[in-house]
Amino acid sequence: xxxxxxxxxxxxxxxxxxxxxxxxxxxxxxxxxxxxxxxxxxxxxxxxxxxxxxxxxxxxxxxxxxxxxxxxxxxxxxxxxxxxxxxxxxxxxxxxxxxxxxxxxxxxxxxxxxxxxxxxxxxxxxxxxxxxxxxxxxxxxxxxxxxxxxxxxxxxxxxxxxxxxxxxxxxxxxxxxxxxxxxxxxxxxxxxxxxxxxxxxxxxxxxxxxxxxxxxxxxxxxxxxxxxxxxxxxxxxxxxxxxxxxxxxxxxxxxxxxxxxxxxxxxxxxxxxxxxxxxxxxxxxxxxxxxxxxxxxxxxxxxxxxxxxxxxxxxxxxxxxxxxxxxxxxxxxxx
Amino acid sequence: xxxxxxxxxxxxxxxxxxxxxxxxxxxxxxxxxxxxxxxxxxxxxxxxxxxxxxxxxxxxxxxxxxxxxxxxxxxxxxxxxxxxxxxxxxxxxxxxxxxxxxxxxxxxxxxxxxxxxxxxxxxxxxxxxxxxxxxxxxxxxxxxxxxxxxxxxxxxxxxxxxxxxxxxxxxxxxxxxxxxxxxxxxxxxxxxxxxxxxxxxxxxxxxxxxxxxxxxxxxxxxxxxxxxxxxxxxxxxxxxxxxxxxxxxxxxxxxxxxxxxxxxxxxxxxxxxxxxxxxxxxxxxxxxxxxxxxxxxxxxxxxxxxxxxxxxxxxxxxxxxxxxxxxxxxxxxxx
Numbered sequence: 001x002x003x004x005x006x007x008x009x010x011x012x013x014x015x016x017x018x019x020x021x022x023x024x025x026x027x028x029x030x031x032x033x034x035x036x037x038x039x040x041x042x043x044x045x046x047x048x049x050x051x052x053x054x055x056x057x058x059x060x061x062x063x064x065x066x067x068x069x070x071x072x073x074x075x076x077x078x079x080x081x082x083x084x085x086x087x088x089x090x091x092x093x094x095x096x097x098x099x100x101x102x103x104x105x106x107x108x109x110x111x112x113x114x115x116x117x118x119x120x121x122x123x124x125x126x127x128x129x130x131x132x133x134x135x136x137x138x139x140x141x142x143x144x145x146x147x148x149x150x151x152x153x154x155x156x157x158x159x160x161x162x163x164x165x166x167x168x169x170x171x172x173x174x175x176x177x178x179x180x181x182x183x184x185x186x187x188x189x190x191x192x193x194x195x196x197x198x199x200x201x202x203x204x205x206x207x208x209x210x211x212x213x214x215x216x217x218x219x220x221x222x223x224x225x226x227x228x229x230x231x232x233x234x235x236x237x238x239x240x241x242x243x244x245x246x247x248x249x250x251x252x253x254x255x256x257x258x259x260x261x262x263x264x265x266x267x268x269x270x271x272x273x274x275x276x277x278x279x280x281x282x283x284x285x286x287x288x289x290x291x292x293x294x295x296x297x298x299x300x301x302x303x304x305x306x307x308x309x310x311x312x313x314x315x316x317x318x319x320x321x322x323x324x325x326x327x328x329x330x331x332x333x334x335x
Numbered sequence: 336x337x338x339x340x341x342x343x344x345x346x347x348x349x350x351x352x353x354x355x356x357x358x359x360x361x362x363x364x365x366x367x368x369x370x371x372x373x374x375x376x377x378x379x380x381x382x383x384x385x386x387x388x389x390x391x392x393x394x395x396x397x398x399x400x401x402x403x404x405x406x407x408x409x410x411x412x413x414x415x416x417x418x419x420x421x422x423x424x425x426x427x428x429x430x431x432x433x434x435x436x437x438x439x440x441x442x443x444x445x446x447x448x449x450x451x452x453x454x455x456x457x458x459x460x461x462x463x464x465x466x467x468x469x470x471x472x473x474x475x476x477x478x479x480x481x482x483x484x485x486x487x488x489x490x491x492x493x494x495x496x497x498x499x500x501x502x503x504x505x506x507x508x509x510x511x512x513x514x515x516x517x518x519x520x521x522x523x524x525x526x527x528x529x530x531x532x533x534x535x536x537x538x539x540x541x542x543x544x545x546x547x548x549x550x551x552x553x554x555x556x557x558x559x560x561x562x563x564x565x566x567x568x569x570x571x572x573x574x575x576x577x578x579x580x581x582x583x584x585x586x587x588x589x590x591x592x593x594x595x596x597x598x599x600x601x602x603x604x605x606x607x608x609x610x611x612x613x614x615x616x617x618x619x620x621x622x623x624x625x626x627x628x629x630x631x632x633x634x635x636x637x638x639x640x641x642x643x644x645x646x647x648x649x650x651x652x653x654x655x656x657x658x659x660x661x662x663x664x665x666x667x668x669x670x
Binding site: 218 | 487488491515516527531532533535540544566575576577581614618621622637638641648650
């Protein structure tokens with residue numbers, strides 16, 4: 001008889017879009033789960049959430065929820081993450097947190113497992129899961145960044161409504177249904193109607209005209225890629241797409257990389273798929289990348305404004321690789 | 336009694352999204368129309384199109400349609416424009432053509448009236464109306480370009496379905512309705528479903544990995560702004576928005592322009608409105624710019640990758656300023 005080591009896992013914020021996906025992915029990837037806890041606020045207690053072919057019953061998240069846990073996957077707000085982190089660490093669990101609470105802390109590794117798995121080793125009880133569009137962009141670029149530093153990047157994002165959780169998804173679906181019936185469209189989650197519209201603000205003003213979301217691309221990108229000098233100008237835009245983020249990126253490298261070389265590097269990179277044949281109308285699209293973990297990259301071409309520059313287009317599922325799958329992959333680094 | 340000079344005007348391709356809008360705008364702007372002809376293909380003959388409080392009856396477009404006309408507003412395909420241009424010029428009319436047929440011809444001015452109205456003077460019977468996203472981008476930047484050359488630009492577009500005409504609008508509306516009813520979504524006009532999706536291809540491969548639409552931003556931008564050295568890397572993306580195009584632009588200027596100066600210049604520019612207050616959630620959005628001629632500009636901030644760079648976001652109605660209104664404004668330069 002083979003005895004397999006298992007790990008006690010809690011999902012904090014288990015009822016949200018990312019939390020429910022984390023439960024799904026733990027089962028999908030056969031994560032060696034011993035005890036499983038689904039934690040959420042008091043009003044969800046007793047709710048049954050799917051886990052593989054079975055269900056797990058929601059318990060209330062409190063400071064005493066973490067005794068005996070090995071890994072806590074955080075899918076809650078930054079405020080709740082900050083409040084509960086000391087109890088998680090005290091209980092001896094590793095907290096893999098998807099909120100922005102700890103990402104830029106010096107003592108906290110910020111990890112995309114394909115890119116900087118080695119950073120998991122120096123964790124002191126907390127590992128942060130990066131911002132969703134940053135994960136997808138870094139996934140598209142890491143194979144090139146391993147060859148030569150990326151010196152600068154101009155990125156424009158096309159971000160799905162799932163970035164605002166289940167409520168964001170419901171709002172776009174509800175507005176589309178209202179439009180079809182000729183009824184007025186209600187905006188509650190987003191500040192303006194999102195169906196048939198674009199909202200060029202995600203996050204709040206960070207003080208320099210960029211939003212907090214836009215600055216994550218530079219600040220988190222630098223930390224994940226170990227490139228503290230990389231300069232990034234980012235524009236984040238909410239678009240009426242359900243759950244895949246897309247990013248148009250123009251970037252410069254220290255050493256010149258040809259389009260052909262970039263294609264080869266990206267095609268060989270784990271977790272990434274090269275979809276790049278304009279003549280055959282083959283390129284990444286949100287519809288094709290939803291409900292899976294692979295980040296698609298295409299439209300690779302020379303940057304006409306800089307001879308060390310390249311331009312590309314990438315898409316990835318915001319809920320999965322942008323959040324839940326990346327967190328479970330981080331947990332896999334710990335076992 | 337005051338006798339006012341009038342001009343005989345033909346609209347070629349009068350039944351399309353741009354053609355019907357041209358008729359509407361001629362009336363709206365009180366263009367001094369003498370005789371008015373609405374020209375289209377044989378199958379539309381006899382159709383009544385709204386013109387002010389009245390109607391105009393569609394006639395077939397043939398080589399003999401242009402006798403006695405002073406101005407022909409072209410809203411037809413490049414092929415039809417090429418076929419009929421000699422007859423239009425022979426008849427002594429000026430052909431203001433929105434197709435791509437003549438835009439890059441040396442003898443043909445390419446005009447955005449707020450930017451380079453003086454170019455109308457050297458026309459030899461044909462004036463080209465630029466590409467829609469190029470018009471909107473150039474409108475956002477021209478006040479700055481009049482102060483100092485724009486040396487380079489990285490642009491990512493978010494282009495409405497109206498760029499594919501009435502059929503594009505119907506396709507998105509039809510897909511949204513099908514989605515609401517749980518029915519399958521049909522794609523006929525666009526190569527893939529556009530509702531809840533993004534298609535990162537507009538135009539065909541121009542040979543260097545960029546699409547023909549993407550290269551227009553550089554080639555037409557240079558001609559309109561009289562900046563033959565300006566380098567542009569553009570990514571054109573179709574988004575599920577009805578009729579306003581949006582563009583995220585990062586650009587570098589020869590002389591450094593501060594954010595404050597850029598705001599002042601743009602705020603004072605005719606045809607443009609500065610909507611730029613992130614803290615108050617004020618920025619350009621497609622919903623706000625539809626059905627009007629003004630291009631909205633906002634999110635102006637420093638380019639973090641270059642100290643002579645700025646970044647901004649602009650939106651404008653694709654059918655109006657992107658095509659029909661710009662054409663009628665060009666016609667106004669001729670009278």
